[in-house]
Amino acid sequence: MAEHPAYPVGLRLSGRRVVVLGGGQVAQRRLPALIAAGADIVLVSPEATPSVEAMADAGEITWRQRRYQDGDLADAWYALIATGDHEANTAASAEAERRRVWCVRADDADRATAWTPATGTSAGVTVAVLTTDARGRDPRHTAAIRDAVVEGLRDGTLVAPHHRTRTPGVALVGGGPGDPDLITVRGRRLLAEADVVIADRLGPRDLLAELPPHVEVIDAAKIPYGRYMAQEAINNALIEHAKQGKSVVRLKGGDPFVFGRGMEEVQALAEAGIPCTVVPGISSSISVPGAAGIPVTHRGVAHEFTVVSGHVAPDDERSLVDWPSLARLTGTLVVLMGVDKIGKIAETLIAHGRSPKTPVALVQEGTTAAQRRVDATLATVAETVRAEDVKPPAVVVIGEVVTVGPRPAP
Structure with a gap:
C-alpha cells in the first residue's frame, strides 16, 4: 500500500458512530472537528485531559471510562486510535480491519487505513492537505501548505472568483484600533470580497490599499450630506449601494457597537429590508x-x-x-x-x-x-x-x- 497515494475524500459523519480510543492530547485536538461534523462520538479511555472531560460533561461525546475492549468498534463508521498502549492500538487496528472501519492510528500511520489531513477553513471552504508520497510523509510540510492556503483565502491575497451569485447586502465590520493586522480574519475576508467599502477616518486605512482596483472606496466623512444629518447620509449610502446588488462593507474603527453608531446603521438597514452581517472588532x-x-x-x-x-x-x-x-x-x-x-x-x-x-x-x-x-x-x-x-x-x-x-x- 505504501507504493500508492492516499485517496482524498470528505466523510459525512453527521449522526454516524465514531469511536475514539484514548483521551489525551491527540484526541483533544481531533475531537472538536468531529463534534462540528455532527458525529455520534464514543470515547473509550480510562483517563482524559480536562478539555476532553469537559466535552463529555457537556454531552458532546459519550465517555466510556475504561480501556479498549474487543468489540468497541462495532457499528462504527470511523475510528481514531490514539492511546499510549501499542498493543491495544494494534488490536484495535486489527478489529477495524475486520469490520471494515476506516481507521486512523496516531502511533503508526503506515499501519492505518486512513490519514488525517492538515485542515483549515475559510469562508465555508475546507482546505485539506495530504502528502501523496506515503514513504516521505512530512506533517510539518503539509501543515505549512495548509496554513499558506488558508491565510491567503482569509486575507484576500489568494482570491478565487465566485461563480454563483452572491447575495447583496451590508457587512458592518469592526476594523480594530488601527493596526491592519488587528482586524478579524472574517473582517479581512469580507473586505477582499466587497464591491463597495464605506470607511471611517479611524478605520485601518492601510487595508484599503490592498483592495482590488474595481472596489469603490468611499470616505464616510466626504459623503455629501445635503439636507441629511451625517449619520442619515451614511445610512442612505449603504442602502443605495446594497439595493444596486452590490456587496457593501461598512468599515469602522474599533468595534461597531462601542461608541460607533453601529446599531443605528443596523436599524436603518433592517427598515429598508437590507440583510446585514455584523463582524465585531477589537475595541480600542x-x-x-x-x-x-x-x-x-x-x-x-x-x-x-x-x-x-x-x-x-x-x-x-x-x-x-x-x-x-x-x-x-x-x-x-x-x-x-x-x-x-x-x-x-x-x-x-x-x-x-x-x-x-x-x-x-x-x-x-x-x-x-x-x-x-x-x-x-x-x-x-x-x-x-x-x-x-x-x-x-x-x-x-x-x-x-x-x-x-x-x-x-x-
Missing part, C-alpha cells in the same frame, strides 16, 4: 492600553474597568454619564473621545472624591507606528495634554493600573 478601549503596556485589570489592583465616552463634558446637559458614581469606583476608568474634555473630566472626578494623585496615561494613535504614551495624574493631566500637544485619537486610562507595567522609555 482594551487593545490600546494593552499595546502601551497597561492592563485594564490586574490582580490586587483593579477588579473592574469602566469605559465611558468623553465627547461631551461632565457639565454638559447632554451627558449621560454618572460622573459622581464613577469617581467613587476604585477600578480602572477608560475614556474614549475625551482628550479635549479631559480637564473638566479630571476636575469632576477629583471634586467627587477621586484622589488628585491618581495616575493617568494618554495613548495617542494606539497600535500604529505613530503610537505614543504620555503619563500624568488627575491633578496634572489638563496641563500635560496642552504641554505635550496630545491630539485625538487618544485613549485615556485613569487608575492604579497605569503604574503596574514597566515604565515607558523617556
